[in-house]
Each structure stands twice: as structure tokens, then as C-alpha cells.
Amino acid sequence: MSRSLFRGLAQAGGRAFRHGGGNGIDTDRQIRFTFDGTSYVGHPGDTLASALLANGVRLVGRSFKYHRPRGLLSAGPEEPNALVELRQGPWREPNTRATVAELFDGLVASSQNRWPSLAVDALGVNGLFSPVFTAGFYYKTFMWPASFWEKVYEPIIRRAAGLGRAAEEADPDRYEKSNAFCDVLVVGAGPAGLSAALAAAQSGVQVILCEQDSLAGGRLRCDATLIDGRPGWMWAQDAERRLSEMPNVRIMTRSCVFARYDGGTYGVLERVSDHLATPQDGQPRQRLWRVVAKQCVVATGGIERPIIFPNNDRPGIMLAASVRTYINRFGVVPGRRVIVYTNNSDGLRTVADLQRAGARVVAIVEASAHPSKAAQDLASRSGAKLFANATIANTFGRLGVTAAVIRDNYGKEHRLGCDLIAVSGGWSPDIALTTHHGTRPVYRDDIAAFVPAPNAANQDLHVAGVASGVMTDRDAFESGLAAGYLAAGKTGCGDGREQTLTSPSVVDEAYDIIPVWHGLDAENMRRAGKAFVDFQNDVTAKDVRLAAQEGFQSVEHLKRYTTLGMATDQGKTANVNALALLAEITGRTIPQTGTTLIRPPVQPVALGALAGAHRGKHFKPHRLPPTHRWAEEQGAVFTDNGLWRRAQWYPRAGESNWLETVNREVQTVRNGVGFCDVTTLGKIDLQGPDVRTFLDRLYVNAWQKLPVGRARYGLMLREDGFVFDDGTTARLSENHYVMTTTTAKAASVMQHLEFCHQCLWPELDVQFISVTDEWAQIAVAGPRSRDVIRQIVDPEFDLSNEAFGYMAAAEVTVYGGINARLFRLSFSGELAYEIAVPARYGDSLARQLMRVGAPYGIAPYGTEALGVMRIEKGHPAGPELNGQTTAHDLGMGRMLSTKKDFIGRRMAQREALTDPARATLVGLQPLLPDAPLVSGAHLLPKGAEATAASDQGWIASSAWSPTVGSWIGLGFLQNGPARLGEVLSVHNPLAGTVTEARVVSSVFVDPEGTRLHG
Amino acid sequence: MRLTCPHCGPRGLEEFSYRGDATVRRPSLEAPEEDWIAYVYLRDNPCGAHKELWYHGSGCRAWLVVERNTLTHAVHSVNAVSVEDAP
């Protein structure tokens, strides 16, 4: 058919292949869409797939490796072929199954993996080089040399193989997550699922019914079955309506249960607005649900299998039940001259539906040894030729099937023209969810399929309908009702109402299947005609045979060697056929051959949905200190410190770079007064008669004699003897203490304290609670800090050096009676205070400090200046407390009390941890003051070669010190304290530089500590 | 995975953090070094029943002893460590 003819059909309203109304579409309204630039018309309720078929478009994509023309295989989420790109620009989404993409007005879709066009594909020649792409090609072809992988192989493979193009801009859509809880979760709204939901709902429990499709009904919409004398889909519609009227039922459509996790937790992806041109304002595109259910009924139905025969992948070769779905649900007949090829009774249903839709069935090909009664009847009514014990031996047609060769019972070949082959290889229960916990399914010979193992249905999981291996509609209704009642009963939440529901009446035929998996013989296994097993990953019967020959006979090996089942469809239509083929090739039964388990997710889930709202600036929460808004007004530059967002420095007009700003801030503190919000330090309020003993056991140093009104520095170890955290703890009254931790470790210290109290020493009578957020704590530092603080604190408090000396702590009031806490602590080494006011006043306190400090030239300083000053004073911080250093390494070995037990004491005594040769804290100063020292650089003996053997330590922190007028660093050096004055080579392997630095005291400024006592 | 906190009720994994074997006991200061090595570093990795410590850090902040089957992930019991919390 020529391209212009396609256009003509499109202009005719997309009704070329539309035989009438379908039960799922609204033919009264038309919607427009484009595919590969051509406009078409469809109807509300169409999928992209059904609308394309209605417009006579059969060729929709090119295959992954060989670029073979492909059409629609299925009508559902199992689709391996019809992967398309939807939408444009940043909204472009690749690899979407046309069979589940709901049509909307203005949809722009295009095919993928073809160049220059779908009909003429230059890379179709991959077929000529197909030996390269056979089983194990990744392993065989691209082994050597390794450097070729990135430069040669990968670009080739990416161009030749591969699927759609990801959008090049950030995804503009919104996603969100939500939580739902229920007593019974029912997965699937087909006959079994609807029955189960009705039964569970009647029991009075909370029910959630999830259906991945936009409409309830499952195969009742696919088949022309009569239920209670009416079309089955009407029964489904009724059932859905009854459920929607019950207050204890929640129906979620377009919602795929993609995973079953531990503890009754299920992952559900809801496509909220994928079916709309644009989401409503603020609305997410998709919503990821976590559903927690006490019991679950899996009624996921089945997946029809193809049959493996040569050239079984041409457009126009389609699963039989999918053909029926297009006819009954969408009113589209996918072909005019049809061959029906089936190994089971269900496939024969297709004949009548095709006839009713006006198509001609030219042949019925049955795998059974003798023609079935049903087939004989159908053949005589339709005039179709009937072949029993026959196979399709080959097909023809470049861009779509035009003819097939049928090999009959006697081996004679018949060539018949056709534009559609409806194939049924039988049904595989969709058991994915039942295997997510590692329960292997079992094989049932009578239905030639895997069903959930009986113990997969233990406790909280029940399987009903085709998913459980019952293949008729009557059994689906009955098993659904039974599962619904059972699940509801097991929750213990029901109201004990009578179980009055019964199955509707349905005329059912038994399901018979002959386990015939392929139409191949020894000859055409060898011949060129490719017989596809896995359509999406282009794995053929020959690949399976080759893998088996090469020793990959375990199903897990087969999978990895051939990539079978490893595409985005997870081999939904391929796995069982492959297994059967492997069993036959290796002379084993299917159960002996085994099966692979199915992992979550059962359908692809966008990463955006997994991220939900947590992206961009909402990726994680931010903790804002009380002065944050004020700091913003000051034009501060911020940095993230864990969750905290802290002012890094406060640039002023005329400052040309951050270093200039930071130098100014440091000098302001060293010469006048500055202040810094230190609310982020963890603050823990401890009360009780045993706090002292508790502190004694948490810290390495002694706490029994700390007087009221004083603070003390404390060091905590982990139980393995390494340093955990440090900080000061102040005693506010007899039994009341307040501990500070580092910003980074605040939460872990809290957890540690809870552990020590609850698990180790429950006999200690202490209580503690975080007060980090209660107090806005501001460090005011510098020689003029007392002058400033004096104006903040109410006059009745004596702040003289004698009354309130270094390490003093007191509860005071400020600004006429506001409760506050004052500490004479110094991180900068200057005379300094930390003042804490109720957090609501923090913002105002910063403004007041600016006001009262103005005469002294007060300025705020950020974390960078804070860091510079602590390095100048040799105070360890994060880079020094990195979890690998000991008290000895920090030069604090003598703090370790020998008079008490404390966390880490015993392990800290280990020889290797106290070895004087260990790298120990030292100061470092470059010989040339302007030569930068870089954190992470290695310390080597002067002039030594930069080898691991000569590595003697590292630089942990470094900064330009405006006070010293030089770069300075804190580092760890073997035998450090004994090497003061020695010149070392400092090697920075990243920049490839070596500088020379002298080992000095780690206290660069005011080593006597006179300033802070001032 | 979900744990039923004896205080807060059934909650998702994200509210808890794991510490491991709940049966190890902190040795006395005088205990031989091997005991300390065992306490700090050595852990069995049982396949099956396991008693382990969990912390309900995003809930009531109680430390919990969870009896769990490492093979099936079935949770058999959850109890607070602290006697203060005994009802």
C-alpha cells in the first residue's frame, strides 16, 4: 500500500479499519494526533496502537538489533515491539508502549530506532551482519582490546542498536508520592478481581482495587463473552459502579501495582495525566503510591504467548486475543485476510470475532494432532481452510505480512495470501507479583504454564482467576469471590456479614492446549529465516540453540548470554517459550529446566516518579537557622552543612572576591568584635540525679567535679576507640546540664545517648531531649565582645572577668527579662561568648547586635571565617574527626581518664591505637607564605619520591590565615610532635604539585591562650 | 519492610535505623581483650531467626529488640529495650 493511500485513509476519518463501535471507545467524538509527522484521527478511548491500526498503520517500529520492521504484537502492557516516542521537546518520552498510550487530542508520536525513515531504514543491513549479533555477541565480539570499548564498540552499538532518545532537557513534569492503607488490596479489575473486590467489600473491610488499564473489565472487554445474557463488559461496568458506591472501596484506575515488598507493602504507579495533553495546573504527571495492605488478592490475568516460527515478527502477525481486543474494545479489525494459528481452544474464539467484524479467515492452523470439533464448525461456517497438526513454516512481506506458508500434517506446504496472522501459543498466568518474595512458580502440564506455587498463596497473598491457573470465565468469577472472602476474613476486620454473592451465569468452554511451542524443524532451525523468541531484544530460536550448544544450559545463563527477557518488557511474551525451547534442545522437561524469578518493577517506572516531589531545590529539606532571613537581607552567601543552610560569608560592596571578605571577617573578630549564628550545633538538655555519671561514661574525661555555672570541653569515642564527636557541656544547676555536639553529628550523638541510656545503663536516672531548635545561639567573639554582650544582658548580671570568666555558663535574662543562656566559650581563641535566646528572638538578636556593636565595628562572620579561626587555633573539626583518628592522634591522649569506664576506653588502649608512630596532629606552614596548602595533600620527608612507602601523613584542613599572613594547615604526621621544625614535601597528586612546608605547633595564634582569658 | 513499634504501631522501615545483634553484651572493663574484640567487631550472620536492635529514631526514639527471620523477612516480635517503657 502506498504512502499516499495511507494519507487518503487518514483523511477519511481513520475509519478504514474501524468496523464499528467498540466497547471502550466513543465514536461520536474525534481526536487528532500525528505519527511520524502524518496526521490521523482517532476516538476517545483509543490507544495510540488502536488508532494507528484503525488508520491502517501496521509498521510502527524497527527492532533493537536487526532493525527489522515491526508492528503491534499485542494490545496491552506486554507489548515488546511497538515502542514509540511520545510528545516533544523536554516532554519527549522514549520507549513508551503504543498499546498502553492513551490517545489525546494533539498527541505527537514518532517511531524510533530507524534512519532515515521507518519504511526505509539504512541500518536494516544489520540483518546481513547478523552473525555478529548472535547469542553472546557482547562477550565474543567486543572482548579485546578493552580500550576499544569506549572509543569504537560502544558508539557503534549505540547507533545501530538501541531504542528511543531521551529528552535533552530536564523533565518539566511534576511527580508526587502518596500513601494508602487498606485491609484488602485487589490487583486487577477483570472478572476475578472485580469479584474479589465485591466479596471483600461485602465483608465490610477496607478495599483498594487497582487496575492498570483506564477501564475495568480486563478480558471482559477483550472478548465477546456474554455474562448474565449481556456483553461481559456491561457486567464489569455494573460491578465497577456497585463498588464505587460502597464507602469502604477505593478504585484506582490507570494504576499499576508494580512491586510487592515486605510487610504487605506494594508499589503502585498511577498515571495521573499521561492521558491528557497537559496536566492540570500543579497536577502531577504520575503518582507513586505506597499501599500497605493486610491481605492481597492478585487477579492479574494472563499473558498470551506467541508461537515461534520463521519470520514470526512481521507487522501483521499478532497475538490472537489482542486481535479480539482491537475488534471488541476498539472496533478495529487489524486485517482483512486472516490466518488463525493456535495450539489451544481459546485461540479459536478469534475466528468468529473476525468474521463478525467483516474480515475473512482464510485458514485455521491447529497444532493439535486432530482437528477440534470447534475448529471444524468454525471452518465450515467461515469457509476457512482447516489445517490440523500443522505449522506456519514461513511468512513473507517486506513491511508487513502478505503471505504465509503452512506446512500441513503431511509435510506439504501451502502458500496463502494474508495481511494478518492471529497467533495463540496459550496463556501464561501473570504471576510476577507472586514471585517478588522469591517464591518459585510451579509448572502445570495440563495448561502448559507456570502457576503460583501453593505456598505463594500463604498468609497474605491470594491468587484468583487466570493468574492462578484457572482458565475459564466461570472459574475466574468463582475463584475471585472465594479469594475476596478469604482475604477479608483473614484480616479479622470484617463485620461478619453473610457471604451472599454468587457468580453470574456464563457459557464457558473448557480450555484445551497442546504444548506446541514452535513450528520449527531441524531444517528451518538452520535456515536463514529468523524465528523470534524475544522480540524486543531480537533473540531468536537459533540463539537459544547456540547458547545451549555452548554450554549455557541453565536458564539463568541462557538469559544473560542471549539477553533474553532482559529488555524493558522483561520477556513477558518470551520467557516461557524460551524455557520450553531450551528444555526441548537439552532433552529435559520444563520443570527440570527451571524458571527465572521476576523482579520488581513489573512495568517500567520513570525515575521521576521514584523521586516524586523531591527534586531541584526540594530534593531535601533545609534547616534554616533563626537568623537566616536576616542573613539573606545582608546578602550573605550560603552553604549547605548537612541539612543546615548556613551563611558562608557576608560580602560587602567593594570586596572583589570571597577571600577578601573572609579575611576582613577574621580580622574583625581578631581586632574588634564579630558574631556568628551557631544554632546549628546540636544542643541536648540533660536532667536527673545521674547525669554526671552518664557524662563520665560518655566522655573520655572526668565530669564528677564540674561545678554549677561552668562548662567543660568533652571528647567522645566510639566503642572501637576512635573519636566520635566533641563539644562542650555546661552545668546549669545541680542536676541540669546542656551538652553541645558538632553540627554534623547532632543526630548521631542523640541516637548514641539513647542507646547508652536504654540499652547499656538503664539504671541511670537521666532524661534528655534535643533543644537545638529551642535556642537561637550566637557566638559573639573578639576583644570587644564583652562590651557588646554587656548591652544585651540585663544589668543585674555581673559579666566581669572575675565573675564570669573563661568557661563560665549561666542562665541570664536579656532585654528586660527574656530568658537566655550565656556561655564564655571560644572557638576563635578570642574573648568570646555564646548567647542563647528563645529561637523566635534570634532574628531580632542579630539586628540588635548590629546596632549595639556598631560603635565597635561589629560585623557578622560566616562558616568560612569560623573555619579559618579554628584552624588558626588548632581546634579539630570535621576533617580531623573523620572517624579514623584517635584521641592520641589529636594530641588529646592524656585526656583519657584512667579512673572510670567510658565508651571506647578499652579499645582505645590497643597497642596500634596508641603507637607513638601514628600520624598525629601538627601544624604546617609553607616555606613560601603564598604557596597554598591543600587538604588531602600527602606529607613526605623532604625531597622524597611520591610513593606510598614514603607517605607519612596528610593535610586535613588548610586556610589562608590573615592573622599569620601565610597559608596554614592542620595535618596528621607520623611521630608528629617530635618533628617540630622539620621541613616536609607536600605532594598534591591531583594537581601534580610539590611544595615545602615546615612542621609547627597546631596552635598558630595566641598559643598561651591569653586572649580568650581576657 | 515494616515493624510494629510497641509504642507507635506499625511503621515503615524509613522511620527506623538498624544496629544489629541484640544479644551481645558490653563486657566489663576488666574482661579479656578477646571479649572486647568479640563485642565490638565479631557478629554472626545467621540464616533464620535473629534478634536485632532497631532504633525508632523518627518516631518515639525507643530502642527495640526485633526478632526477625533473615531468610523469610518475617518479623516475629518487637519489644522495647527499656523497662521504663513496659506498659
Next chain:
Amino acid sequence: MAEVLLPALPVMQDRVTVGALTLALLPEQEIVSVRPFKGHFEAVTDTVRKALGVMLSDSFQEETGSGGYAAFRAGHNQWFCRGPEGGNLTARLATLCDGRASVTNQTDSRVRLLLSGGGAAAIAAKLVPVDLHPSGFETGRVALTLAGHIPVVLICREPRLHYEFMVFRSLAQSLFDDIHIAMNGGIPNSERV
């Protein structure tokens, strides 16, 4: 500038509305943590009952008394007592408990946000992984849990319609933003409002 300290709001906006839903900053009230010491649980319960007219209940159900006082369990061996602003509740309770419990002011630690309107439960469910069904989470129920990544105390004020989030002050703006985003996302179709 006046020589006084002025309180600052913990969030930029004190109210946002999306359709029928409103998120609002609730006025300050005093919040005090009370944790009885060993052997004093009964005495402390008695003291609090006499002073505030509320029990320290083991269940996560807020007890409300007269005079605007309330108490709920806020952790293992921990209760939050609350009362009207300016009542000096911390000092009063500290005096009354007289060393039999740790008494710690949490007034400035915690910010309260109220999510209200039809569908409030559906919006809260986007953030809080706890079953909010009225049969189990009725008026006064308390859950110590997470809203997304943020620790919160969630209190049901009226099933389906009013939920109070108590959050650390430093995280209040992030929680406010997260709830606002959830409100903008709309009420799921499957939700019964």
C-alpha cells in the same frame, strides 16, 4: 530600632490557600516536655492532672483539659504538655514536679501548621506514611512520624478535615513548602472527600 527583642515568624507566609484547602501557621502556644524520673511516674501524673486537668496517657491520644491545657505522649517516657501563651508553663511545671521529672521548654522548638479543608487527609497522606483513616486516626490522635523526610508530630483535629503538624522550627519552612506542593498536586481521583 527599638531596644527590645521582637519575635519573628518561623515561616515566610502564615497562610496559603489552594482551592478548598488551607495551610496556616497556628499561633504560638507553650509546649513543655515532661519526662518522669524513676519511680515518679504516678506522682508526676498526679501533679499534671491536678495542675492542668489532663492525664499523661500511654496511648497516643491527646488529653485536653480546661483552660486550654492539653497533653499527649511525645515519645518513650515522654509527654508534651501545652497551654496558652504567656502562662509560664515550663516554670510552673518545673516547680510542681520538684525534681521528679525533667521539664524542658519546647515552645520555640516547635512550630505548628494546620492543614484544613475537604481532602486534607488526602494531602496529608502524600507526606505522612501513617494510616489516617478515621476509624484509627480520629480527633486527638497523635503520630510521631515523618512528613516526607521531615520529622513531625501529626495530630488529628478533625478526621478528614483538619490536621496539625508540629515540626522543628528550623524545618518549618521546608515543611510548609512541601505541604503547599502537595496541595497544588490536587486530590487524587480515587480519594473520597
